[in-house]
Each structure stands twice: as structure tokens, then as C-alpha cells.
Amino acid sequence: MKTFHIILKSLKEQYRNYWVLLLTLCLGPFFIFVYYLITETSETRYDILIINTDNGIYEHGQQVNHGKNLHTFLTSEKQETTPAFFIFNEIKNKQEGIEKLKNKQADALIVIPESFSQVLSASKRGDSTNLTTVEFIGDLTSADYMISAVWVNEMLNEYIFKNTTVKKIVTVQETPLGLSSKISIFDMYVPGILIISVIMLMFTATIAFISEVEQKTIIRLKLSKLSAVEFLIGTSFVQLIIGIISVVLTLITAVLLGFKYEGSLFILLVVASLTSLSIISFSLIISALTKSANEVLVVGCFPMFLFMFFTGAAFPLNSKTLFTIASYPVTVPGLMTPTHAISALNKTLIMNMGFSSIMPEIFSIIALSIIYFVVGAFIFKRRHLRLT
């Protein structure tokens, strides 16, 4: 019964301290809107420079330049299934091209060799003794270079298959998983942002715990018959509700902006609730290490950024597997529950996988939440609830 009264009291306090509450509830939808603007209004573009040194050949009394033809082939191949947009510009000077690459004015430089037409023509006649090299130049650490190079290489092979006797003995058939063939980049980001809206709970939850310490009202609670467990459960319950509302508001915003999803909303709510509980438990650790709301706003930024940027919430992240447990990879970001929550939401909302397929994630979130809670409750009780 006391827990119920703690819940009512916390609800009133949260409602009346509406600035922090509004901030928590609005950040998820705000991030959705920002990502929508970034992905839908910014132009995806890959600038590729071509230097054609091909001398060409005479075939049937006509001048043929395969280097020039390749350029035409590349620009005429419109890829309708991908939003990527490749811009080709021919230049004459290699040094000029390298300068442009260094200045990020281009993503890749393709140098077509002098013997390109000659080798292709020989190959067409069945003579495969001559070889030539098309040079790709670019920043290997740049994803834009990688995408440009892979695409040009693919198109180069297509051109060769069309213009020589070389046969394509293997064809690749691509089968998209779930909604992956239909989703936009914006859709890909939404599961992570749904979890960001839960991560934002860290501030309200920590402030809810620490305000009792800061206002010293914890003394009144210590003097009363209220137990530490009743206090923690009552305060956490209100935060759980805020977490769920935050996720729902974020999802509604995403859907209004065109987010397409499959899978069960029930699973989404289960994952969101468990993640909220884990964030609340983690907040307990922060509140145990701080003494005031001001300290929370400073100290809390560090774990919040960790949770946002090292779990794949803000952008997709691939981490090195340390080891596996029952074929489930254990990674360093896996020590943070949002990593598993995002994985579960991707499986559910994008890949339309069922509850059984996210059991490892659910188990990981629960196990980590228990660890956070036990550590948080222990330190909080020692620092703020015991006789001092």
C-alpha cells in the first residue's frame, strides 16, 4: 500500500516538474524528426572521377574506344532500387583527381588504361593472353569510396561480360529479409531512436531518486516505516510509465513521418518496458554516486553518451565478438542493455521475427537489468538510505 502512495506522490511531482518530463518525452520524437530531415532531405551522392587514357582500336574500319563506352555505360545504368546517386566526371589529369579526393570533392578516381580497348577486343576474339589493369584510387577508410568502388567494379564486370566472350558462370540472387528491400535509411534508424527515447529516461529517473536526497526528504522517509524496497519500487514504477509513454510517442511520430514496420507492437512494448527498467536500474547507480540534480546533469552525460553512441542507438555499430554464449555474440557494447534492445527491435520491426527469436536479447536485458539494480540498490542504500 505504501508503494502505491509513493507512486501517487512521484506522479504528482513528475507532473508538476513538467520541464524535465517534457524534455524526456519530447526528445524521442525530436530525434525522429531530426533523422527524418537528415535522411529524407539530404541528397545521397557519390562523386566518381574518370580518367580515360584508352587509345581505342579500329574494328571493322571504325574507331572503337571501350574506355569512352564504359563511361557511357556507367552513366546510363540507373539503379532504381537504390537511393544512391553516382555522378561521373571525366578529368584529364591524375594529380588533379588526387587533389580532389584529398579535398573530399570526389569519392573515387578510376583510371582506364591505354590498352583497355585492345585487351577487350582481343578477349572478344578468344585471345585471353593480354591483361590490363583499371586503377581505383581513393581513401580506403571512407565508406563513400567503398560504395563507389564496389559499384563501379560491378558495372565494369557487367560491361566486360557484354563486350567480350567471357561468360558469367555464377549469378547472384538476392533475397531480402523482412522489410529490408522496401525500407528507407530513415526506417533503419527508427529502432535505435526508439531506444534513445528510453535512454533519455536516465535523467528523469536519476533526478526522481536524487531529489529525495537533495531535498533531504529522504530523512523523513528513513524516519517513517517505509522500506527501501517500497521506495525504490514506487519511484521506479512511475519512471517505467514515462519510459513506455516516451516510446509510444516516438513510434507515433515515426509512423506519421512514414516509418513502415512489421512485427508485433506487443513485443515492442515488452522490449521497451524491459529496457526502461534497465535504464531505471542504471539510474540508481548514477543517483548513488551523486548528491544533487545538478551533479546528475553533469555526471549523467557520460553514461548517456555511452548508451547512445556505443550501443548502435544513434547509428548502426558493428562490434567485435569477444565470445559467444549459445551462439549469441557477447561484445563490449553488449554490456549495455540498449545494444540488445536495438537488436531485438531490428529483428521484430524490420525482420518480422517472432518472440522466440529475440529470447537471447530478452534474457540479456533481464540479466543486465538485475545486475544494474543489485549494484545500484546496494550503493544507493549504503550512501543515501542507511544510518549516516
Next chain:
Amino acid sequence: MDSFSNLPNQHIALQIQNLTKRYDDILAVNNLSINIYRNEILGLLGPNGAGKTTTISMICGLLPPSAGSIIFSDYGVKNQKLLIGYCPQENIYYPRLTCMEQLQFIGLMYGMTSKEVQERANELLKLLGLHDRANEKAVNLSGGMKRRLNICLAIIHNPQILVLDEPEAGLDPQSRVLVRDFIKEFGKNKTVILTTHNMDEADRLADRIAIIDHGCLLMSDTPQNLKKTIGEGDILEVIVENNDNIGFINCAKQLSMHFVNVKTNANSILIKNPGIIEHLSAIKNMADNFSLTIKEYKLRENTLEDVFIHLTGRSLRQ
């Protein structure tokens, strides 16, 4: 030993026995022993850092003693927490809850029923002049109102022992009188322990004063007894009209045989003695015997502050 020591055991509300609190190298409370009685208002006086707050924190259960014990009388209450009401020096309240809401909340935390807590909250708000502010958020109250709300929160569960840390601090005269009357009324059938630096407050409110310094109990007794027995005593200035030199000097000599501290000025005799007021008629008789006409008596009674300074010294503390 004080004038309360002879009271029978059933009058004892709590017994503090050899209470000690040590923080690393600092001995905050040193072997403190005192009995506190039912229906008594005990004023705990001491300079800053004397160990008052540490002592009351241990009484309230907010601080574990390093040694010694605090034994509560059997009030027929299972949970000792219900016996104590604590009103700290700092106003502690929920700023975003109304007066009524927080009284209800704290009452419920003490296990009271909604009905009980509603009735009790109304009663207390009325008693402490906050009934018309019942639905006002605490953050919007004035300093005096917050202090009164702090007292309401301390006694919402109707405790047998009320511990008040500087109850009148920061109050305007009107609020001070209201709070003082309330404490006096409360102390008629409950135990009140209050700490204060305000000697006037202690003198007016307390049935008994305990003076502590460096964690030790120096003295405890009624304010009247302390003023009578500790310090230089009252100062009586007897101003005479006809200071016939011989009579005036002989009278002063006669008085110095009865009182230790007698001085003369041009036309007055200064007598310092505890409880001098009781000897006033004898002094008048002596003056009459020496044919001195007393023009005026000026009496400065020994104050609690004199007693306090006498016991704790003049050196500044933390």
C-alpha cells in the same frame, strides 16, 4: 544530579546511558548520560560543535551510536520509529506538493489510515495557522509557514517524543509566539527535546535545561535552579538618597558579611549574588538600620546566557 533525579522510573521517557559517538579522531559525543522524562520539555544547549545535533540524531535513530545506549520506555508501540517525531533545523518538505498532500503522504508512510491522516492533518494545520494554506504548494509558502509545516510533518503521526532542532530559528515574532505556545501545549502530555542557541527561547519553553559542550553533559536542571546556582548571580544596585558617609560605608560592610560580592559607587551599593531577590527585605532592613533612604533598586537577574557562558567559557567555537 538535578532536581528531576528523584522522579520515579515510570516517569522516564528515555534513558540515555553512556552515549558516545566518534567520527575517526573526533569525539562528538562523549559518554553522555541523562534521563528524559515524560511530559517534559528538555532544552539542549551547547555551543556550535558541542554535540547537540549528533545527540538528537542518535535519539531519532538517524545515526548509530559508537557506544552506549538509548532506552525508550514502554509506550506499547511495536515500532520505535512511531515514538519519535523529528523536526530538523532545515525545513524539509516536498516543494511541489501542497501542505495537505505532504502531510497525508508522510502520515501514510507511518502506517496511518487515510481517514486518520486526514483528520490529523486538518487538526495540525489549524493548530499551526496553516489551514487556509492547506492546498498551497509548499514552495510558495513564506519562511515562517515552511517552518510551521516542518513541525506539522514531524508530528503528523502523533509521536510521544518530539525532537526539535532550533524550532524558532528564522521565525517572525508572531510565528515565534504561535510555535512557542504550540510546543508548550504539546509538552504538557508528551516529551519534547529541543536544541537552541536562543537562551530566551530555552528559558521560556524548557522545563529543564541540559548544557553540553565537547560532547559532555556539563549540567542539567530547571532554568530557575541553574540561574540561582551557576554564575556570578543576580546584580542588585541599591541607590540611596542620603549617602551619609558613615552609614553608607557601615551598611556596605554589613552587607559584605552576608554576600560575597559587594561594591560601592558614589551613591549606590552593588551586590552580586545568586537569588538576591529573596534577600531583598533583609537588605532593606539593613539600610533602614543605618538610616539610609533607598531611592531606587536596580535588579539585573542572572540570565541563562550568564549560566551558559559561565559553564562553556567565552572562547569562540566552529
